[in-house]
Amino acid sequence: MKILVTGTAGFIGSALALRLLARGDEVIGVDNLNDYYDVNLKLARLERVKAHPGFTDVRADIADRAAMEALFARHKPQRVVNLAAQAGVRYSLENPQAYVDTNLVGFINILEGCRHHGVENLVYASSSSVYGANTTMPFTVHDNVDHPMSLYAASKKANELMAHTYSALYGLPTVGLRFFTVYGPWGRPDMALFLFTRNILEGKPIDVFNYGRHRRDFTYIDDIVEGVIRTLDRVAGPNPAWSGAEPDSATSFAPYRLYNIGNNQPVELLHYIQVLEDCLGMKAEKNLLPLQPGDVPDTYADVQDLVNDVGYRPCTPVEQGVEHFVRWYRDFYKV
Template identity: 55%
Template sequence: MKILVTGAAGFIGFHLSRRLISEGYDVVGLDNINDYYSTDLKFARLAQLGLIKESITDETVVESTTNQNFRFIKTDLENADAINELFAEEGFDVVVNLAAQAGVRHSLKNPHQYIDSNVTGFLNILEAARHSSLQHLIYASSSSVYGANTQMPFSTKHNIDHPMSLYAATKKSNELMAHTYSNLFDIPTTGLRFFTVYGPWGRPDMALFLFTEAIIKGEPIDIFNYGKMERDFTYIDDIVESIHRLIPEPPTPNEDWSGDNPDPSTSFAPYRIFNIGNSNPVKLMDFVDEIEQQLGFRAEKNLLPMQPGDVAKTWADVEDLFEYINFHPQIGYKKGIEKFINWYKDYYLIPQSKERASVDAVNTASING
């Protein structure tokens, strides 16, 4: 089976690509490696997959040096010609579309980036899928689509007509667009509403990364809504396991679907929506406390009002996902934080320590000489 993973240099895309490669799938990764956050981190992820930074050039498929079943192309989803050419040449069986312009707060300042990447880019994926023999299109949605909803836990049966940010609106647009193409062109599509994904190699704009970095540096951390927040933190391995199980399970039409009482999560077309979350919301202050305990430092906290576009609580109902793939998330937030901090220290602090030790040794030798 040949699989395209878009956003392969991103957090989830990198972890998924690594898992699929290990399972023997023929994987092509795609990413534009934009500078929304550090490109050094993105290239470091790709290096884990056997990609040499200097070998990566625009719109050229590059072979992995360590995995014969992985190749990579640097391009934008907005480049329709490049996407169509890639689909025509590769003949993908499955596409997992994880590429997107992420970040709720960033969307307040850069709205056009979200329309270009998340809407136009996704349309190009759908159009390319329309003209191929794709067996399954899986795409990233977001828990942010629940917007102003306060009924907990969030269920895929709930209405999502009140998004709180443009980012959320683009993700809802993706779900609507996918349904249209499932209906018109019989493309099996599965949308995944991710709930606050975290773990090693995570995004630097996410809370766990920001808090850990600031606490280690002795800098204050910003805590919004005066700490009265809860998040359904979901560890990256649980996300990847769920996607891995969904890949060979494309949706089929729901024969019991009725327009008189429509189920938003299924359809008369081959279309499905799932939440992927830990289904166990954690108070933000408990999350911060666990980071502090594991680092051995207390943080200075700036308690601030709610950010525009944000929500106070998320909580995923994942029972339909469990019934579909027989899997519940396994990793609790304490273990997940431990795994992230171990990675952070190994990636950011140990190399610095080695470099400082090397410099000290040179300086000592100079003095003794």
Template identity: 60%
Template sequence: MKILVTGAAGFIGFHTATRLLERGDEVVGFDSVNDYYDVELKERRIEQLHSLSQKTGTPFHFIRANLADQAAVTECFQKHNFDRVIHLAAQAGVRYSIENPHSYVESNIVAFTNVLEACRYAKTPHLTYASTSSVYGANTRMPFSEHHGADHPLQFYAATKKANEMMAHSYSHLFKLPTTGLRFFTVYGPWGRPDMALFKFTKSILADELIPVFNHGNHSRDFTYVADIVEGVIRASDQIAEANADWNSDEPDPATSNAPYRLFNIGNNNPVKLSAYIEALEKALGKKAKQDLLPLQPGDVPDTYADSNELKKAVDYQPTTSVEEGVADFVAWYRNYYQV
């Protein structure tokens, strides 16, 4: 297939494009390569994708442009006829959305509108896009299920991703565009973002610096290894969303619809306390962390826990990588990449 991967220079987008090239799909990567974090890391990911393309003989094309630029998106879809679109580009980061909400409007709302419109007119067979566990916001009923409401986000980032889900549904309903939204739960692993906790903790521990541990390390996360996320993304993309014939408008199910629309959690289904996550990192590094214990930050959710049963039923897959194994893989990559 020919597949568009937006955000191909990003963390999850890079891994997704890599996996698609490895299995023989032609990939078009689309990314603005902005300076939200280390541009060199993004450029190295792009280099890796070009190298893999040459090695495997599978075509990889890269478009360096902003998805908020409607003309650039239109040109991309006019030049290429996509069998699938996997939209992973976004302005990420819970805390940064408090400082710079306008960036999230451009990257998460305007850009997604352009992607939806392009898919609509191109009659794209299936659009799969990234959402986030953060949409569950003030929900306290665990584990988080797609069948529960998610109407009280606690940060603007989460609000924009919830908006993406609603925007996708409108296009599925109006134009019969098959869409699948994927709620990612705390993704980590090699080639990760420098603003993520694991990346920052590793750098600080190796430098004998204090690491900030919010909520005194007592909150838990459903940490999910990036390779597990990618497997779920690709399997969901391969299987085109269909309308739910049993959907009842009197008691609507938020996870499905009478339009070709669906939502899935992708999480490890095994929440781990932040303190235990740090212990796994200490073990992988062979070094103890110096911890600065702090209260819970504004906008942070105390716990996340994914119910991944719907993903399992739909595509016969659930994440399985343990935190100990995943953190060790990240540390091995980090030491090799930075030669430390």
């Protein structure tokens, strides 16, 4: 299978590309290596992916329409996984334009590429942040989520609406995956686990928002990758109208789908910090602060649809996932 993965130098994109390559898929990887966070970390992730002969590395901006058109025409991917995005809730208050450029303009370029180049299906990253201050726990994809609390969340919700339009108008099969707070080795330096680990090891205080009382469905990177791969294999079937094949009831073909991928076991932030302290064998000095603008109090994924259709439920306990992260961090940064 020839699969285009966007955001391949990213946390999730690099982990996904490695798994796809290991099982024999051909991966075309696109990334613009922007400097939202440490480019050296992105390059280090990319080095691991580039070691595989089945990988083609493309340096391009998904917001560049001509570059995307040329990419689809040249490589003719069968399937596309769109992970390239301007991530981060807080940064969307500082730099809204970046979210419009990549998450909206970039995403429309991906949809157009899929539509015009016979791509069998598109799997794309949405986010738990679309639930906003939703208080019905756990969150299901059937909840009405029209009240985003940040431009990041609004751009992810917009992606779902745009995907729906392309599925409805052109029969493009799309699967949106709402990831819940992903963590693990090679993780993002702007996210809590990375920031906490760095500061604790450097003897600096950590900022703990909402006084540490909010709960997050922290989801381990390998569980996210497993969920994406199973989605690609099980529910993201080719469009029967294009392939001439009969709809396959075993893979329950439908042109527009949405799933939560979350651990289904929310953990209070203070407990998460406690787990990290235990792994590091060090105590954190905590700055207890109020909830930040754009942040949501709790996240909790209902994954029943994922279990029913994809046959998968994320399962890594935070104790195990945080330990793997700490081991990676110490090894990578030699601390």
